[in-house]
Amino acid sequence: MPTRTADAEWQGDLRQGKGTMRVGSGAFEGSYSFKSRMGDETVGTNPEELIGAAHAGCYSMALSNALANAGFTPTRVHTTARVHFNQVPSGFAINPIDLETDAVVPGIDEETFQKLAQDAKENCPVSKALAATPINLKATLIK
Template sequence: MAQIKRHATAKWQGSGKDGSGSLTTPSGTLKDTPYGFKSRFETGTGTNPEELIAAAHAGCFSMAAAFQLSGAGHPPETLDCDADLTMEQIPGGWKIAAIHLTLKAKVPGLEDAKFQELAKGAKENCPVSKLLNADITLDAKLV
């Protein structure tokens, strides 16, 4: 079986609220990208883990949908996906409770019922969906 490994580095200095960190990936897409309390829990400059998870989920699901649609003989012209992540405070900390995926797809010649079936399969089989312990919902529309 094939295996793919990826790597990222986080550096943090200082306390949880007053400290700051940076994220770096070998691809260079993230290079000393700042993150901290304000960018995570308030409005501040930099990214945060939840934003990155939402982006990863939107990207993974879109690619999974493209494979599902293409495999069924309906390659998409365009797939536009939004991922809205909800993080909730629970006793003892925080939890990523839900992610809502909104997909707008242009797929000529595909009936909605088949599209819904394929989009649902992509949501269930996307590796990021499988990773998350959250309620994942999907609103998929042909445009």
């Protein structure tokens, strides 16, 4: 399996500095700053947003795979990840991550869907990498 890369560069001090993050494939490059991470600045990204994108993408694929392995072909799986970045006594922490997914899956019943959705949350590689962080799941089957 390939090794994926990403890099980041920061210039200046924490509050006034600025940085750039990019993924190795070249598919994304974006700026980030103290304000885009700690405040309401909408120009630029932040590490938590990128973690959220990775988690939502990985979970959607994991759920699609779990459904297919159970004999169901999803028409659509859409996941939103809300990554909470909070101050804690020791500094800052990502805690929790809320995954909200909805899926169109012909022929599946609610109980089976919920079981597979939960299993995908536990077995998604990004969820496993973030095991120290509480991950909440709300899964909705669209009929």
